[in-house]
Amino acid sequence: MAALDSLSLFTGLGLSEHKARETLKNTALSAQLREAATQAQQTLGSTIDKATGTLLYGLASRLRDPRRLSFLVSYVANKKIHTELQLSAALEYVRSHPLDPINTQDFEQECGVGVMVTPEQIEEAVEAAINRHRPQLLEERYRFNMGLLMGEARAVLKWADGKMIKHEVDMQVLHLLGPKTENDLEKKPKVSKARPEEKDRRTAKDVVENGEAAGQTLSLMEQLRGEALKFHKPGENYKTPGYVTTPHTMDLLKQHLEITGGQVRTRFPPEPNGILHIGHAKAINFNFGYAKANSGICFLRFDDTNPEKEEAKFFTAICDMVAWLGYTPYKVTYASDYFDQLYAWAVELIHRGQAYVCHQRGEELKGHNSLPSPWRDRPIEESLLLFEAMRKGKFAEGEATLRMKLVMEDGKMDPVAYRVKYTPHHRTGDTWCIYPTYDYTHCLCDSIEHITHSLCTKEFQARRSSYFWLCNALDVYCPVQWEYGRLNLHYAIVSKRKILQLVAAGAVRDWDDPRLFTLTALRRRGFPPEAINNFCARVGVTVAQTTMEPHLLEACVRDVLNDTAPRAMAVLEPLQVIITNFPAAKSLDIQVPNFPADETKGFHQVPFGPIVFIERTDFKEEPEPGYKRLAWGQPVGLRHTGYVIELQHVVKGPSGCVESLEVTCRRADAGEKPKAFIHWVSQPLTCEIRLYEQLFQHKNPEDPAEVPGGFLSDLNPASLQVVEAALVDYSVALAKPFDKFQFERLGYFSVDPDSCQGQLVFNRTVTLKEDPGKV
Numbered sequence: 001m002a003a004l005d006s007l008s009l010f011t012g013l014g015l016s017e018h019k020a021r022e023t024l025k026n027t028a029l030s031a032q033l034r035e036a037a038t039q040a041q042q043t044l045g046s047t048i049d050k051a052t053g054t055l056l057y058g059l060a061s062r063l064r065d066p067r068r069l070s071f072l073v074s075y076v077a078n079k080k081i082h083t084e085l086q087l088s089a090a091l092e093y094v095r096s097h098p099l100d101p102i103n104t105q106d107f108e109q110e111c112g113v114g115v116m117v118t119p120e121q122i123e124e125a126v127e128a129a130i131n132r133h134r135p136q137l138l139e140e141r142y143r144f145n146m147g148l149l150m151g152e153a154r155a156v157l158k159w160a161d162g163k164m165i166k167h168e169v170d171m172q173v174l175h176l177l178g179p180k181t182e183n184d185l186e187k188k189p190k191v192s193k194a195r196p197e198e199k200d201r202r203t204a205k206d207v208v209e210n211g212e213a214a215g216q217t218l219s220l221m222e223q224l225r226g227e228a229l230k231f232h233k234p235g236e237n238y239k240t241p242g243y244v245t246t247p248h249t250m251d252l253l254k255q256h257l258e259i260t261g262g263q264v265r266t267r268f269p270p271e272p273n274g275i276l277h278i279g280h281a282k283a284i285n286f287n288f289g290y291a292k293a294n295s296g297i298c299f300l301r302f303d304d305t306n307p308e309k310e311e312a313k314f315f316t317a318i319c320d321m322v323a324w325l326g327y328t329p330y331k332v333t334y335a336s337d338y339f340d341q342l343y344a345w346a347v348e349l350i351h352r353g354q355a356y357v358c359h360q361r362g363e364e365l366k367g368h369n370s371l372p373s374p375w376r377d378r379p380i381e382e383s384l385l386l387f388e389a390m391r392k393g394k395f396a397e398g399e400a401t402l403r404m405k406l407v408m409e410d411g412k413m414d415p416v417a418y419r420v421k422y423t424p425h426h427r428t429g430d431t432w433c434i435y436p437t438y439d440y441t442h443c444l445c446d447s448i449e450h451i452t453h454s455l456c457t458k459e460f461q462a463r464r465s466s467y468f469w470l471c472n473a474l475d476v477y478c479p480v481q482w483e484y485g486r487l488n489l490h491y492a493i494v495s496k497r498k499i500l501q502l503v504a505a506g507a508v509r510d511w512d513d514p515r516l517f518t519l520t521a522l523r524r525r526g527f528p529p530e531a532i533n534n535f536c537a538r539v540g541v542t543v544a545q546t547t548m549e550p551h552l553l554e555a556c557v558r559d560v561l562n563d564t565a566p567r568a569m570a571v572l573e574p575l576q577v578i579i580t581n582f583p584a585a586k587s588l589d590i591q592v593p594n595f596p597a598d599e600t601k602g603f604h605q606v607p608f609g610p611i612v613f614i615e616r617t618d619f620k621e622e623p624e625p626g627y628k629r630l631a632w633g634q635p636v637g638l639r640h641t642g643y644v645i646e647l648q649h650v651v652k653g654p655s656g657c658v659e660s661l662e663v664t665c666r667r668a669d670a671g672e673k674p675k676a677f678i679h680w681v682s683q684p685l686t687c688e689i690r691l692y693e694q695l696f697q698h699k700n701p702e703d704p705a706e707v708p709g710g711f712l713s714d715l716n717p718a719s720l721q722v723v724e725a726a727l728v729d730y731s732v733a734l735a736k737p738f739d740k741f742q743f744e745r746l747g748y749f750s751v752d753p754d755s756c757q758g759q760l761v762f763n764r765t766v767t768l769k770e771d772p773g774k775v
Contacts, residue, residue, distance in 0.1 A: 006030060009037050013053030018506060019717045023057075025505075026713040033060035036073050043077040052076060055087050061697070061713065068094040071102065080113045085159060112159035119168075119624035122160055125153040126168045126626075130176065141177050142184040149173075171628040175675050180596075231290075232480060234262045234452045240480045244468040252477045256450055264296025265452045268322070268329075269442070272302050273309035274496035275511040275518045276321045278532070278553070279457075282487040285536040287455050288327040299449055300329035303442070304336050305435050307423040315426075321519040325529045335441050336427045338448055342436050343391070345444060345474050346402060346417060350383045354473045355417060357386035358403045365401075370413060373403065387418075393433045395420050404440070406469050408462055415439040415466055443467040446479045454481045458545060485545040487536070490699040492517045492550070493711055498702070507715050508695070514763050515695040515719050525692065526740050526750025526765030528564065531557040550694065554766045561740060561748045561765065566594035569606070569639070569679045570728040570743040570762075572689060573616040576660040577680075579645065582610035583665065587683065592640045592731070604731040608641055612680045613727050619661060621650060628675040630661075637668055637677035639744065644668050679744045684727035687760045690752065691721040728760070735760060742768070 010020035010033065024030050036056045040048055048056070055076045063069060072090055075081040081090055089111045094102070108114065129152040130137065137144050146169055153165050232240045235257040238249060268287040270276065276284075291298040300322055304310055322329065335342075349355040358373045383402075390400050402418035417440035424430045443466070446454045454467070461483045471478035493499065494517055502508045502516075511518050514525035522532065535556040539546055569592075587609035595601045614630070623631040630636045635646040649662035668674075694716055701711040732741060737753040747768050752761040 006034055009034060013037055013048055013056060014050035015053070015057065015717060019715070022505060022507070022712065022715065026709045029061055029709050029713050032063065032066060032069065033057060036060045036069060039070055039073045040077040043074060048077075051082070052079070055081065055084070057717070058084065058087055058697075059091070061709070062091055063094075064708070065094060068102075075111075075113065080108075081111060083159070083161065085162075086111050086113070115159045117157050117160040119164070119626060121157060122153065122164055122168050123172075123626040125156045125160075126165065126172050128156075129153050130169075130172055134176075137173070137176065142173075142180055146170075146173065168626050171626055171676070175628060178673070179677050231453055231482065234260060234264055237452075237478065237480045242464070243480060244472055244478075246472050246475070248475050249472075249478070252475070256477045260450050260452070263452075264291055264294040265299070265450055266291045266296065266455060267299040267301045267446065267449060267451050269301045269303050269445075270318050271306070271309075272304055272311070272314040272318060273306065274314060274499075275317055275520055277494040277519060278489055278492070278517045278522070279487045279494055280321075281325065281519060281532050282536045282539065283455070283457070284322060284325055284327060285533055286484065286541060288322075288329075290453065290455065291330075296452070297330035298327070299331050299333055299451075301333045301445060301449070302335065303438065303445075304334050304425070304427065305437065305441050307421060307425040307435065310426055312426060317520060321523075324519070324523060325533060333445075333449065334427060335436070335445055336425060338445055339428065339432060339436075341448065342441060342444060343434075345476075346436070346440070347384065347387065348474060349404065349417070349470075350380060350387060350402075352473065353380055353405075355383070355402055355404050357383045357390065358401050358414075359399060360401075361398055365416065373414060376403075376405070376414065390418065390420055390434050391432075393420075393422070397421060402434075404466070404470065404473075406466060408465050412462075439463060439466050440470065443470050443479070443481075444474075444476070447471055447476045450477060451479045454479045456481055456483050457486045458483045458543070459486070483543070485542045487539055488545065488547040489517055489550055489553070490547060491694040491696050491701070493696070493701060494518070495702075498711060501712065505712055507712065514690070514692050523738070524750075524752065525763050526561075526738070526748065527553075527557050528560045528740070531560040534559070557766050558748070558768075561742065563595075565740040565742045565748055566601075566604070567592065567596065567744055568604075568729055568731050568741045569681055570687075570689070570726055570746060570749075571613050571615050571679070571681050571684070572723050572726050572746065574613040574681075574725075574727050575616040575619055575658065577612050577614055577645065578660060578662050579610045579612065579665050580648065580662055581664045583643075588641075590640055606640075606681075606729045606731055607683045608638075609682045612638070612682045613684065614678055614680050616658075618678045619647075619658070621658070629678055630663075635674050637674045638665075638680050639677045641680075642668050644671070644674050679746075681727045681729045684729055685733060685760065687726050687728045687732075687762060689723040689726040689749070689762045689764065691723065691764045693719050693721075695719045726762075728762070732760065740765070 006024055007017070007020050010023055011017055015023065023033060033056065036059060037048065040052065040056055056073070059072055059076060063072065072081070072094065075090065076087070081087055090107070093107055093110050126149065129149045132152070133144070133149065149169050150165050153169070154160065154162070157165070235253050237243055237253060238245050266287045268284055270280065288298045290296075300319070302315060302318070319332070346355065356373075356375055356378055358375045360373055364370065386400060387402055389395060390402070397420045400420060401416045403414040404417050405414055407413050408415060416437050418434045418436055420433060421435050422433050425432060442463075443454070460481070464481050464483075467481050468478055488494075493502070499508075499511060499516065499518070503510055508515060512520040512524045514521055519532075531553070535553045538552070538556065539548060587607040589605050590608045591603045592606055593599045593601075593603050618636070619630045620627055621632070623634070628634075630645070630647060632647055635644050637644045643665045644667075645663040645665045647661060647663055650658055651660045651662065653659045696711065696714045697716050698706050698714050700706045701714040707714045728743070735741070735751045737751050737755060739751045740748065742748050745768070748765040749762040750765050752763050754761045
């Protein structure tokens with residue numbers, strides 16, 4: 001009964017039923033939110049509106065000191081704190097002032113309590129900023145950095161709504177400069193500020209600085225040249241620091257060069273137990289890119305040594321993603337291709353006294369300071385017989401393992417080489433009941449394929465000693481393992497286990513949910529593969545782990561889509577407009593350029609009739625100062641038509657809501673130029689449009705210090721908004737899944753595979769410009 005009461009309470013705050021149920025699963029969060037809502041209701045003596053409910057949820061989920069709950073709830077309930085900006089400041093204030101009592105006057109000053117920013121103040125601040133930069137604005141026009149104007153206005157009006165400032169800047173700039181011309185749409189040429197000698201000294205390690213991409217980046221191929229990375233040349237493995245040589249090394253390298261002809265060879269070796277993510281994109285670009293940059297070859301090798309977790313769909317998806325990113329493997333191989341050879345080498349290792357059969361259980365092998373196995377010095381012949389018994393299925397799982405006699409860099413002693421598993425293998429069936437481990441398999445498969453550069457992420461550095469040791473213990477060719485830093489993103493989770501938890505909790509639909517950062521999800525959202533590759537190049541090849549902001553990836557997406565996504569018009573919140581003096585007896589056909597900056601790329605045709613639909617936000621009956629779109633006495637132009645419309649009558653329903661507008665039209669060149677041109681649709685398609693935001697509210701959702709309740713408690717309730725009856729112009733009628741468009745003034749969109757005959761579904765890929773409010 002209590003759960004039902006809490007569910008009702010939470011949905012009353014504006015949470016969806018699904019979000020409310022998820023909140024109830026988090027005991028600490030639900031208790032704090034329940035207390036906050038109860039106190040707010042007592043203060044208000046009435047129901048809580050959605051805006052207040054959203055702030056209360058943000059307060060409950062982010063407040064670390066429960067003692068301050070009542071204090072902050074009173075400010076939210078009484079609307080003294082009424083914006084997200086103020087709430088963030090309040091939470092920061094109580095975090096940095098843990099001692100009682102709180103200085104109320106100081107608190108209110110720091111949190112903007114009582115500060116009201118009017119539209120007039122925003123208009124004046126933006127106007128002042130524009131006046132300060134007017135000469136440069138007039139010279140550079142839309143190439144000017146508009147963020148500077150927004151920053152100066154925000155500096156004057158700290159508590160102003162960022163969206164209102166952006167809107168005012170857009171309107172005043174449009175009024176000053178007029179609509180964009182073709183010249184405005186051309187890309188601004190990049191100017192390098194580095195001196196020649198500085199540029200010559202740049203390497204791939206200079207590309208990333210403090211999680212931000214440096215302004216002047218090297219191309220991917222430049223980064224991956226052998227000289228830039230100071231990698232060894234094929235056959236010169238012994239020149240690598242830390243490489244272990246034996247009396248046989250030079251002969252083995254000579255044989256290696258005879259087989260490869262001095263060719264660079266790399267490999268991308270994923271485990272087929274999950275979907276690739278953005279971090280794998282860096283690995284793919286590095287392995288395939290390094291080989292390509294040095295006229296070499298790259299293998300796609302599946303590390304299929306754990307049949308319990310491997311599924312056919314993962315093999316297919318990995319191949320698809322490698323091809324989608326634009327790479328073709330020299331050959332697709334599998335660790336299981338070499339099971340016979342790996343087994344023979346394991347027998348040889350025992351013969352050489354370097355491996356033994358052990359009966360310690362898994363829990364006894366964990367940790368880095370475990371005691372030596374009591375079976376470490378058992379006779380070679382005994383281990384050979386027992387290993388053969390393992391091969392013939394005479395031991396249960398966990399009863400016996402084959403272990404190698406070495407101590408790794410991290411102190412782990414005698415890593416396991418083989419273990420018993422009775423799960424049938426997807427390729428070899430039940431031929432084998434023992435399977436090699438990564439520590440045993442990886443270096444030997446590299447040796448078999450004569451890999452010259454085994455490129456691994458930094459966490460495999462602790463296995464480098466076992467890599468060199470095992471090849472040398474068997475007297476086989478030993479490649480060089482090079483480690484580089486992983487690529488991570490803020491506001492993201494890529495762990496296979498945790499993504500499965502998100503799916504199970506209903507927070508996302510599947511591995512390809514567009515809010516995730518798996519490669520299948522990014523493709524579904526509409527990210528072009530070129531943009532992902534460009535992002536990897538911008539991040540660069542670094543030794544240190546790199547954690548980037550998602551907006552840097554989005555910037556790469558915009559760069560590609562601006563040149564490749566044809567334009568169309570769409571309306572998300574339609575308002576019907578009736579043109580009472582439409583100039584023709586029937587609809588007109590309007591020619592719209594696919595790419596306004598380059599009309600040689602063709603046009604598409606859209607109908608223009610006496611009934612059109614505009615965005616509801618493009619009309620205001622009582623506009624605030626600075627509003628430039630349709631209003632009484634303020635006409636607007638309709639993009640691409642050559643016509644201007646002027647309001648004559650507002651039609652309202654019984655509830656007082658505006659249902660339609662009646663307007664008259666005139667030729668744009670028959671009078672004064674309007675202050676704004678808006679997009680529109682006529683005789684449109686009805687489509688579903690999905691608008692995505694980041695899935696998590698905090699930068700590091702897996703960090704207990706930042707999100708004590710765990711990542712599932714950090715879900716952004718506004719990460720998906722579905723517009724079920726958006727209107728899109730008819731030029732997209734024949735679009736296929738993954739086709740991409742720029743919907744003018746709205747953003748870039750991609751056709752979702754859920755689309756069917758007569759019902760298109762679009763995913764918003766990114767907005768047109770980076771949101772200045774993003775961190």
